[in-house]
Amino acid sequence: MIGTRKGLWLARRTGSGWDVTGPHLPMAEIYAVAVDTRRRAPRLLVGASSTHYGPSVVTSDDLGASWQEPDAAPIAFPADTGAALERVWQLAPGPVDQPEVVYAGTEPSALFRSEDRGRTYELVRGLWDNPDREHWTPGFGGMAVHSVLPHPHDHRRVVVAMSTGGVYRTTDGGGNWEASNRGVRAYFFPEDEYPRFGQCVHKVAQHPAKPERYFLQNHHGVYRSDDAAESWQSIADGLPSDFGFPIVTHPHRPDVIYGFPLTADATRYPPEGRCRVYRSEDAGDSWTALSEGLPERFWSAVMRDALCVDDADPAGVYFGSRSGEVFASADDGDSWERVADHLPDVMSLRAAVL
Numbered sequence: 001m002i003g004t005r006k007g008l009w010l011a012r013r014t015g016s017g018w019d020v021t022g023p024h025l026p027m028a029e030i031y032a033v034a035v036d037t038r039r040r041a042p043r044l045l046v047g048a049s050s051t052h053y054g055p056s057v058v059t060s061d062d063l064g065a066s067w068q069e070p071d072a073a074p075i076a077f078p079a080d081t082g083a084a085l086e087r088v089w090q091l092a093p094g095p096v097d098q099p100e101v102v103y104a105g106t107e108p109s110a111l112f113r114s115e116d117r118g119r120t121y122e123l124v125r126g127l128w129d130n131p132d133r134e135h136w137t138p139g140f141g142g143m144a145v146h147s148v149l150p151h152p153h154d155h156r157r158v159v160v161a162m163s164t165g166g167v168y169r170t171t172d173g174g175g176n177w178e179a180s181n182r183g184v185r186a187y188f189f190p191e192d193e194y195p196r197f198g199q200c201v202h203k204v205a206q207h208p209a210k211p212e213r214y215f216l217q218n219h220h221g222v223y224r225s226d227d228a229a230e231s232w233q234s235i236a237d238g239l240p241s242d243f244g245f246p247i248v249t250h251p252h253r254p255d256v257i258y259g260f261p262l263t264a265d266a267t268r269y270p271p272e273g274r275c276r277v278y279r280s281e282d283a284g285d286s287w288t289a290l291s292e293g294l295p296e297r298f299w300s301a302v303m304r305d306a307l308c309v310d311d312a313d314p315a316g317v318y319f320g321s322r323s324g325e326v327f328a329s330a331d332d333g334d335s336w337e338r339v340a341d342h343l344p345d346v347m348s349l350r351a352a353v354l
Helices: 131-135
Strands: 002-004 007-013 018-025 029-036 043-050 055-060 087-093 102-107 110-114 144-150 159-163 166-170 201-205 210-218 220-226 243-249 256-261 277-278 288-290 305-310 317-320 327-331 337-340 345-350
Touching: 002 018, 002 029, 007 029, 007 087, 007 277, 007 337, 018 256, 018 337, 029 102, 029 345, 043 087, 087 144, 102 159, 110 144, 159 201, 159 345, 210 243, 256 305, 317 345
Parallel strands: 029 087, 201 243
Antiparallel strands: 002 007, 002 345, 007 018, 029 043, 043 055, 087 102, 102 110, 102 144, 144 159, 159 166, 201 210, 210 220, 243 256, 256 277, 277 288, 305 317, 317 327, 327 337
16 A cells, blocks of 8 residues: 555555556545454555545555545544544554454544444543643644554553654553653753653554564654663664654564664755665664665655555565655565656555455
8 A cells, every 4th residue: 555645556466566556545645554454354444634525534345446434524533622633644453352443643643543443433532631732742744643553462552652742652541641752862852852751753663572672763863662662772873864754673573673764854865865775683783774676866755654564474675755656675675676656755655465
């Protein structure tokens, strides 16, 4: 699934290449896509924002041949909040033992929970009513919950991250939330560069085989937590820059992670204009630049949800750029091929073996 600023494209691996179709949902901004494979029939979920109809969530149970949208807005803030949904930034299937549960992270920063596989949602009031919320501020791209990580085995535990507010976690099913940013630097707060909350987190990743470990790409800074997001340690040594947006884990090897560094917040290009995915095989202690098959000149960027993996072995790794190109690797990132080009700017990618 390839979500762009002007619609959704679908790509399927064929015997000799890729079959790319679209635009589906033309002209809608697609910031969030998900493939829910917990049932025998997979469901595609899309957070689509139309300039005419507004933001919504549409689903497909036939791999994109047809799409369903509820008659009423599937995600809406209760009247007493005084808030209105601006965009869906994240759609995340819940734990395996709760196949009906889907989470949505939104702008303004909030978490919604669905118990009907993503057709209707209710606001998670515990996060919305957190007293820290009045101090959260928008980043350059807005103020949104963009990372939602349900614990794979304990439905009471969920981690979310937002720009700008940082990482928050619940251990009681969403009733109470605490800030979890110890060790993450926020250089833009000169009076306290390590505040309790207020960090500009770009993305958080977790591996189901090691659910107490998290990886975090910050607005300057790359971190790992080995204690369920209680504290964080820098793993940026060995990278050409500590700025970037996405970070993902390998589907089978929990010590393997991928990122796409950019020079800095003011110059959001790859270092020296060279297209490189960086892979660590030791949980961030060292990094290797991956470039076989990628262009030498590349003055574009990869956004927070435009890097993903599938569940194949060896893993498929994918990324899409703001210049409308999509690349794929079928060998853990060792080599790459172009899937599509000349698309609108790519905001979200998800892939699965079906």
